[in-house]
Amino acid sequence: MFKNMSHIIIAAFLVALGTVGSVTAQDVAGEKSPLRVGITPNYPPMIFRLNEKITGVDADLARRLGRELNRPAQFVELEWNQQIGALLEGKIDIIMSGMTITDARKVRINFTDPYLKSGLVAAIRAEDASKYTSAKSILSGYPAVGVIKGTTGEAFVRQNMSTSPRIATFSNVNDAPSELTSRRIDVFIHDAPAVVWLVSENEADIRGVWDLLKEEDLGWGVRKGDDDFLKQVNSILQRWKQDGTLDEILRNWLPAKYLERFK
Helix, strand or coil, X not given: CHHHHHHHHHHHXXXXXXXXXXXXXXXXXXXXXXXXXXXXXXXXXXXXEECCEEECHHHHHHHHHHHHHCCCEEEEECCHHHHHHHHHCCCCCEEEEEEECCHHHHCCCEECCCCEEEEXXXXXXXXXXCCCCCHHHHXXXXXXXXXXXXXXXXXXXXXXXXXXXXXXXXXXHHHHHHHHHCCCCCEEEEEHHHHHHHHHHCCCCEEEEXXXXXXXXXXXXXXXXXXXXXXXXXXXXXXXXXXXXXXXXXXXXXXXXXXXXXX
């Protein structure tokens, strides 16, 4: 009894100090702590809500990773621009939210090995399919462009399409179809998995231009200094790639043609 009570007192003391967020995988009671997974669930098919349940590629992978580590996945919902800060502050252990690996982000955090090849593509109105047929036609066509704020899509557009008559930013991928059909934008540029999903849901109104504007890799974010944890996750990911686990999960959410193209 007194041993258990001491654990409770220590845990309460850590909470009071505000340091519980930095407790390692082995908690004060000698049991594995939950795997706190940072997510922004507005990115189907990677991570999103379906019937009030967190679901998608990263959700399935996070739950599987938690089982492998014997640390049940605990999703922590954050705004996209809060993800890296929450990781650095010890509020989460890993970011699994369809994050693109970039040199700028590597300055602040480490990334696992890539788990999905991706890239930036465009969604357009179905009636404009003959007008925008390639990446070149989009980059040289001076369309009004929509992007998700704070993403690599926004960075690409501001660097390469600054002469566009309008660059509109919004926070939810699901707003893109209505932005297109209402003619507030002509083109929506975002990660390929999200555009594939949008087109499949709105095939009567929008089309995808599958010519890549930029190739990218997706990875999971880990704190610098958590080297053992990073090695552990990479080892599991490598095994998943070899035994077919990763392909099996990806095929639940993405068309086979997409996966073949981005291998």
